[in-house]
Amino acid sequence: MIITNLHLLHVPVLILQEGSLIQHLMINQQKLQKTWLLIIEFKQMHNFGKWKNEQFSLEVDDQINNTDLGTQGIYSICGSTELVNIFNIGVNLSHFRSQCQITMRTSLNTGTINAFWGIRAFDIYLAKCFTGCDQCIGPLKSDCKVCSSGWVFYKNLCTHPPPMLFSQISITQTKDSQSDQKNSMKIHLLEVDYSIITQGDFTLLIQNNQKILTIQVYVKCFPNKTINSQLQFNQIQNSHQYQFLKKCRQTFNSVIYKVQYDLRAISEQKLIFSTSDTKCVIQQVIKVADELELIKILEILLDDKFWHYFKNQHYFFPPIKFKISESKLLNAKNQATNPFVCICYGGAYSLQDLMILILNYSFSQMLFKSKISLIQQNKMYLPTFQKVLNMFILIIYLVELSENFDCFITQIIKMETFHHAFFQLFKFSFRIQRLLTVQKVKVNTSFENSIQKGAVSSQNDLNQQQRPEEKLYYLLSINFRVTNNQIIDYVLIKIFRMPKLPESSLNIAQKLKDEFLYHFDIFAQQPNFTILNRSKFPSILGFITSIMIALFGLYFFMTEVVSMVSKSKPAIYQTELSISETEPFILENDNFTLAISVVNRYSEPLIGIDRYFQLNISQCVRLRTKDQFSGNVSVNLNCTQIPIEPCNMSHFTTDLQKEYFSIIRMGGIQCINRKYLKENPLILQGQISSNAFRYIFIQFNACQNTSLSKMCAPQKEIESVLESGHYNVYKSDYLTKLDQPGQPYQEIITNEFTTFSLSTSKTISQKYRILQTSSDEGLIWESIQDQSNIQQSEWREISEFYNNQYIVVHYIRLDYKQTINIRTYVKLQTILGKLGGIFQIFIMVVAIVLRPIIENFMKLEIVDSLFNFSDQNHTPVQQSSHAMMIQTDRDTKLQIAKPNNQLKWQSPIQNTQHTTLSQSRLDPWLIIFGCNQSKKKQFIVAKNKINKYLEIVNILRKLQDIEILKKILLSKEQQIILKKHRRQIDKNGFCIKKEPQNYIQNNNQIHELDNCMIQQKSKSVLDQLGIKIQEQKHYKDTFNSCYKLNEIKSLDDSEIQEPVAQTPKT
Known part of the structure; x- marks a missing residue:
């Protein structure tokens, strides 16, 4: 807290009656500004005589402070008979105004007589805000509410200069071939063009006229090292810290950090740099009140990746011995x-x-x-x-x-x-x-x-x-x-x-392994049912459709492969960059053409260099260097004149040049000397603000005699020849043809001309833009081919009155923009992806139409293999004898010898004519599409029966019936033997038939015993169930536990019903 002791008023002892007042208005704005506390101290306030508890009121800007004056004094001064009471009054008041009004008065009591008061003097103290604050509410730095001009808030404190605000960062990994010749850390301030390459601690005062400051740090990256960078992201009211971790790899050996900061005010910045082989720390010096504080804005550390981890975890261990x-x-x-x-x-x-x-x-x-x-x-x-x-x-x-x-x-x-x-x-x-x-x-x-x-x-x-x-x-x-x-x-x-690992943990680990394999094995096979001994059902319609889709896919694949190989349909992306520093772009005779001619107004060439006019071509280089210690910038400009000579066909080496200049008169065209151009090619590089700026300078002026040469014609003759004419430039330009494979640029030669006269001086600015094309020409893997060239982007003329120095001056330099074209061609994996997507769409669309048809073909073949169908046009007797026959494959193929007394029942079955629905290849189509209504009706009935048999409930019900029969017909021992019985197969894949003689005899005895037991048990079961076999017409079904069903009952299609599980009668 800063206290200014200001003695504003010193009043001698005044004798005032009660009810009188003293009023003082302080208008010293310079003293009262930036204050937050006002302290008023009254020294020896006297009241004389007898008072009746009147009050002394002190009013400061309408803030009232009352003091009781008592009744009678206690001191006698100078022998006076009146007693005097002396008070010392102090008041602390908050104050934020630029002026202050102080009023002192006593209350008036009519009963009081001979009462007087006075003050000897009073002092006023002002508590001012700290430096940089215009309005505050307390003595602390964080109590400021309004900062002074040029000061800003940062973390609730007024600071000057304002902390730099982080804007953006770019981190570039490069393979620097000259990294061994450079230091580990290098700092460059772009806007002020200042570099720091030495190590140590430096303090730098920066006066930047721009509102941004870009700090570029070059860091050399070593193997098994990690670059850890911390960046202070300062906001207006807060700050955050960002950390970037970059592991050094063999693919790059240097990392360039480019951090841009926004300056909230254009003022002098004080930065402290601390550099070494392994660190780069940049701090900004700011002023808070009258104290200086440091803000770390950037820190880059080159450290071991492992030690860095332990430093962050606070478990860093020193080398252990x-x-x-x-x-x-x-x-x-x-x-x-x-x-x-x-x-x-x-x-x-x-x-x-x-x-x-x-x-x-x-x-x-x-x-x-x-x-x-x-x-x-x-x-x-x-x-x-x-x-x-x-x-x-x-x-x-x-x-x-x-x-x-x-x-x-x-x-x-x-x-x-x-x-x-x-x-x-x-x-x-x-x-x-x-x-x-x-x-x-x-x-x-x-x-x-x-x-x-x-x-x-x-x-x-x-x-x-x-x-x-x-x-x-x-x-x-x-x-x-x-x-x-x-x-x-x-x-x-x-x-x-x-x-040791507990057994329960082993079980859990085994279960986790099994679950992991079950869920993540994409090649796991699921069990499939077969259809007529086949895993899937093929059809002619499906085969033909598949062939058509395959042919279409092959056609699409071939067209795409042809397009891929010929590189006829590239995908092109274009972007532009603003450049300042560029690599030298070399212009030689085979990639750049430059020829100049001067003609009169009738387009006739002017012959007379060094007599009527002078034509000079120069290669100019301007280098900008800055002293690291003094900070002074020096600019060195050097222009080398290039020898020229009249053009002939030997100056042109490419086919394009020969074809273009073969129809042009060569008399007045000037070219660069061939030998000089071969040894010293033209170079374009950089911009005006670059450290290295190379451009071509051409000057055309009237001939003037000098002390060294006096070959010029008389002035009137020169003015007559150069009265008016044209300045012609034959130059190269390039067309961008990205749709053509291979070379994306095509060279052309153009003629640019402008008029001239002796009354004007003309400046021509010709700019070339760098074009860079990256082509990915790999068929499967990425294969990048980079190609670059230049293209004219500007031809601008500026005319002024003749300045007696030149008629035409011509600048050829690079544009500040660079165009980057990215050209990619379709790859084989992309074609396969497209083909797979097209196949999926075709299959989905075709399946919607073909799936019901092919499913009916499959059901029809199943029906033909399971059922026998009769001709519906026969007589009823024939219908009864040739009705639909239901047989299983096992019953038809298994032949069982029957007794002679049963042969008479076989004749009806043997004489029955078995037919199928599809007698020819055309019948399935007629049945499925409804052209044969009678057979379609039979097919629908049989299909519904099959669907019922395939019902999962019916299958489970049949399995339950089989289990019941096993429990009824077999003993427990037989059930165990049946459950454990496995058919043996030898190494050749055949069933083993030869068994030991004892084993066969024992088996025969067991089978005989089982057969007798089965016969007895079956006979008793049948008696208990009360099953009666119904006789129909000429034969009847018989049942024996030792034989299969002898005869197959013939039923009509309307009589085919779903079998229902039977329960034994009690």
Whole structure:
């Protein structure tokens, strides 16, 4: 808080009667501005005489403060008989105005007489806001409500200059061939054109006239490194931090960060740069009140990818070294045969060496046999779950980065302990928290206490009190003084105390594996039913339609392949870029034509260079350099005059040039010297604001005598010749033909001309735009071909009064825009994708029409194989004898010998004429499309029967009936034998028929016994059920448990009914 002590009024002792007032108006705006508190102190306010508790009122801008004056004074001043009362009054008031009115008065009481008051003086103190704040409500920096001009709010504080606001960022990965010659970090400020290539801390004052500032940082990327960049995204009221992580790969060796910031005010910016081989930090200096603060706007770190992870997790471990007593190690070396003990000899041992010792000793137990005395053990430390995971990853990573990695792997690859521990760790990482609890890793408390007290001092004591794995754990923990106990303790616990996996966990893992295979195996086969011994039903109609679709697909495929091979239908995308720095574009005789001629108003060439006029062609180079220390920018312009000569056909080498200039008079056309052009080709590069700017400069002016040359004609003759005419330029241009395969550009030669006279000076600006075409010409894989050329984009003329210097000056340079064409051709996989989509659409549309027809063809063939149909035009007697016959394939093919007394019943069946619905290839079409109504009716009836038989409820019902019959006809033993019976097939695929004689005899006896039992049980069952066989006409059905059904009952189509399950009668 800033207090300004302002003594505004010092009044001597005034004697005022009660009811009088003093009013003062302060209009000192400069003092009262930017204040938030007003303190008024009255020094020695006197009241004389007798008062009757009147009040003294102090009014400050209508804020009233009252003080009771009492009744009588207590002091006697200067021998006066009247007593005086003295008050000191102080008032604190909030104040935000530019003026202040102070009023002092006393209340008037009619009963009071001889009462006076006065003040000696009063002081006024002003509490002002801090620098940069015009209006505040308190002394804190965050109490400001209105900032001063040029100051802005940032995190509720007034700052100057305003923090730079992040606008956009681009990160480019490049393969820099010259990266070895550059520093690891390079900073370039584009708008002010300032570069920082040295390392250290720098403070830079930047005066930028633009409202943006672009910071470009070049970072060299090394293998196995990670570029971590943090960016401060400042908003008006808040800020966020964004982090980008870029892993260095072999495909690029440098990364360019281009960050653009918006400046809210054009003012001087103070930046602090801190650079080294591994970091780049940029901070902005801003002013808050009278203090300077730093805002980090960009940070780029080049660091190890692994260490970066642990830094973020706050588990960064320094390089770990272990120390062991040399005497103990020598003792172990002499008594143990372990070859790895010698690796660590020397006093300081890496983590790799320790891992080798631990893993090798896990089974050899060589350390147990050596007599190594125990020393005081450090207190054990059990790490938490997250730290355990981080430490194990750290161990593996350190081993991987070690120089002797191959040797290390070769040694431990034979150790099953390492494989087991490594597998178990990652398989049960989710259980580490529980495994490392006190119940799982707790050691014998008494033994631990005895170790700490020094009670156990020999190997025998150790062997007597602890298990082998605990012995090894304590020995290694005691003899190795570890700087980081978390790692070694965890490795020992994890390797030697990993419990076995419970059986329930194995079952869960097996179930998870089975479910995973079931749901994610896209080639899993589903069981399918067969139709007439075929997995699917083919038809002529479906075959013909398939052939037609295949032919159409083949036609489409061939046309697309022809288009792909000929590259006749490219997909073209075009975009434009604004460029400032470009690579040099070289113009040679085979890709660029430049010839100049001067003719009079009658189009006749003017012959007379260095007599009537002068024509000069120059290659100009302007280089802009900036001193890194002083910041001064120097511009160097150098124009080299190019020798010219009259053109002839030898100047033109390409077919296009020869064809074009073969019909043009060569007398007055000037060309560049062939030898010079071959050795020094023309170059176009960059823009006016670029560091390197190359352009072509052509000047046409009247001839003027000099001290070196006086070959010019008289002035009147020159003015007569150059009174008027045309300035002609024969130049190359290119047409863009992206629809043609191969070269996307076609060169043409055009003639641009303009008039001239001695009364005007004319400036011609000719610009060429860079065209870059990227063509993907691969048939299957991507194959990018980049081609570039230039195309005229501007021809602009500016005329002015003749300046006695030149008649025509002609500039040829690059345009500030670059056009990028991306041309892609259809690939084979795209054609196959389109073809697959067309096939799907055709199949869906055709299936809607053909599926019902083909389904009827299939049902008709099934009906013909299951049913016999009779001719409906026969007599009723014939109908009864030739009715529809229902047979199963098993009944027709299986021949069973019947008794002689049953042969008479076979004649009706044998004499019956069996017919099918489709007698010819045309019949199925007539039946399906309704041309034969009688057969269509039979087909519909039979199809409905088949649909009923295929009903899942009926199938389940039949299966239930079979189970009931099995329980009725077979004993439990027979049911078990039937269930376990499997037909044997030999290696040649034939059923095994030869069996041992004893086995056959036993089987025959069993079959005879079973047959008799079946006959008896069937006879009793039939008697119980009361089944009676109805006789019809000349024969009747008979049933015997030892034989199949002898005769097939002949039924009419109207009598075919669905069989219904029967239940036994009770």
